[in-house]
Amino acid sequence: MILVLRALGVGDLATAVPALRGLRAGFPGRELVLAAPGWLAPLAELTGAVDRVLPTTGPGRIAWTGPPPELAVNLHGRGPQSHRALAAVRPGRLLAHRNPGAGHPDGPAWDDDEHEVRRWCRLLHAYGLPADPGDLALRRPALTGVPAGVTLLHPGGKIPAKRWPADRFAGLARELAARGHRVVVTGSPDERELAERVARDAGLPPEAVLAGRTGLAELAAFVAGARLVVSGDTGVAHLATGYGTASVVLFGPVPAAHWGPPPDRPRHRALGAIGHTTVNPDLTGSGGVGTHPTLNAIGIDEVVAAVADVERVSGAVAA
Numbered sequence: 001m002i003l004v005l006r007a008l009g010v011g012d013l014a015t016a017v018p019a020l021r022g023l024r025a026g027f028p029g030r031e032l033v034l035a036a037p038g039w040l041a042p043l044a045e046l047t048g049a050v051d052r053v054l055p056t057t058g059p060g061r062i063a064w065t066g067p068p069p070e071l072a073v074n075l076h077g078r079g080p081q082s083h084r085a086l087a088a089v090r091p092g093r094l095l096a097h098r099n100p101g102a103g104h105p106d107g108p109a110w111d112d113d114e115h116e117v118r119r120w121c122r123l124l125h126a127y128g129l130p131a132d133p134g135d136l137a138l139r140r141p142a143l144t145g146v147p148a149g150v151t152l153l154h155p156g157g158k159i160p161a162k163r164w165p166a167d168r169f170a171g172l173a174r175e176l177a178a179r180g181h182r183v184v185v186t187g188s189p190d191e192r193e194l195a196e197r198v199a200r201d202a203g204l205p206p207e208a209v210l211a212g213r214t215g216l217a218e219l220a221a222f223v224a225g226a227r228l229v230v231s232g233d234t235g236v237a238h239l240a241t242g243y244g245t246a247s248v249v250l251f252g253p254v255p256a257a258h259w260g261p262p263p264d265r266p267r268h269r270a271l272g273a274i275g276h277t278t279v280n281p282d283l284t285g286s287g288g289v290g291t292h293p294t295l296n297a298i299g300i301d302e303v304v305a306a307v308a309d310v311e312r313v314s315g316a317v318a319a
Contacts, residue, residue, distance in 0.1 A: 002027055003069040005035045005076040005086055007056040009158070010216070010235025011259070012116075013043055014242055016075050017138070019120035020049035022131030023073060026124070030070070035062050042217040046139045064089040071095065075120050078110040095127050113276050116259055134262065138242035140224045141217040148225035151181035155198050156191035156211070157234040161292040164232055164250045166198050171300045172230065173202035176307065181227065186219060186236065187211030228307060232295070233259055241268055246314040248306045252294025267314035269306045272298050 002023060006016050013036065024032060031051045034044050038055035056062055059082035072091035076082040080102030086094055087103065098107045108126040111119070121131035153176075155169040173183045183204055185195040188211065195211035214222065220239055223229060229240040229247040233254055240247035241261045249260060251272035258276070261268035273294045 001031045001033065001066075001069045002071045002073065003033050003035060003054070003062075003064065003086070003089065003091065004050075004073045005056070005059065005062065005082055007036050007058050007076060009037075010040070010043060011233075011238040013040055013047070014136070014138070014235065014238035015116040015259070016120055017047050017049070017242070018117060018131050018133050018135040019075055019124055020047055021135050022121065022124045022129050024049040026129040027071070033069070035064075039216065042141070042215065043138075043220065046141065046217075046220060048139055059085050061085060062089055068092065075123075079104065095123065097123060113258075115257060136242050136262070137244070138220070138224075138239070140243070141221045143217060143221045146218060146221040146225060149182065149227045150184045150222065150225075151176055151228045152184055152186055152222060152226045152230070152236070153198065154186045154229070154231035154234065154236040156187040156194055157232045161253065162232050162234070162295070163291055164295050164298065165291050166194060167201065168298075168300050168303075169198045169230075170201035172303055173198060173204060175300065175304055177202065177204065184208050184210050184222070186214065186222065228311065230303065230307065237261070241265070246310040248303055248310060250295055250298055250303070252298075253292045267310050269310050271302060271306055 006013060033052055033054050034050045035054045035056035037057055038053060041053040044050040044053050059076050062085050068090040070092045072086040072094050074082050074086055074096035078097050079099035083096050083099050083102035083104050094104060096104050096107050097110045108122060117133045121133045124131040153169055153173055155166055157163050177183050185199050185208060187195045192212040195209045199209045223239040223245055224243040226245050229236060229245055231237045232250050237247060237249040246267045248269045251270055253273055255273040255275055256270035260270040
């Protein structure tokens with residue numbers, strides 16, 4: 001049995017798909033258990049690589065009650081906390097980045113300036129296991145009744161500094177609706193007020209607000225069937241990559257070179273912070289609050305132009 005730790009969010013799980021599939025290919029027939037938040041179970045199923053989710057809210061402690069796993073894999077972080085949590089379940093072997101302070105002197109060195117997908121593929125490669133960074137596709141949820149062809153705007157995100165201003169999302173929604181897009185606004189229950197404000201200021205009807213009204217599988221189905229997705233650097237952007245849905249993703253301060261869609265896929269466009277950096281990004285925004293200046297520099301016209309580019313490449317049309 002293989003125990004994998006990735007107790008993070010939607011985008012984190014989506015970027016780990018190639019590594020999870022590499023483990024599945026490298027150890028066929030073994031049960032693969034993912035230690036992750038329980039609410040991610042629907043997405044874990046869509047990876048086609050996970051047998052079950054062990055509800056885990058963070059790297060502090062893994063509630064493992066069975067016999068020691070044959071193999072434990074740290075796809076969560078560099079350690080030491082995540083290393084020690086996995087070591088505590090007494091696996092036969094631990095695959096993780098080198099961290100002598102956590103009692104793990106082997107494995108590859110951690111590289112701050114590395115794309116998240118390639119980071120975990122490189123970890124597996126160091127242990128002689130396969131992992132294809134391009135293997136990002138997700139299965140479609142087996143749901144019916146989800147409308148296709150919508151243009152999905154997602155103005156929220158856990159980190160305020162990584163959110164494009166709400167008034168610009170509203171301006172974008174108004175412009176896209178005028179061009180014939182059927183715009184909906186998504187988000188978590190906590191982001192419903194934000195989504196309602198964007199929709200109201202854009203002149204969209206109340207039913208265009210889906211924030212807080214979709215479960216994770218339903219959100220994935222909306223993205224899979226969407227005409228277009230526009231969002232910040234958050235989980236929905238990674239779902240768009242996984243489904244090959246045309247997307248424009250707004251980055252800052254964390255660069256697209258670390259978390260963005262593959263640059264060789266023209267149906268996905270990253271705007272804002274693009275290149276690599278070895279400096280830890282400032283996630284506090286300008287003056288400690290609000291949107292980061294990198295995102296503030298992105299205008300509505302620039303996003304509209306990017307939308308036109310990805311739609312021309314992808315052939316996206318209204319349903």
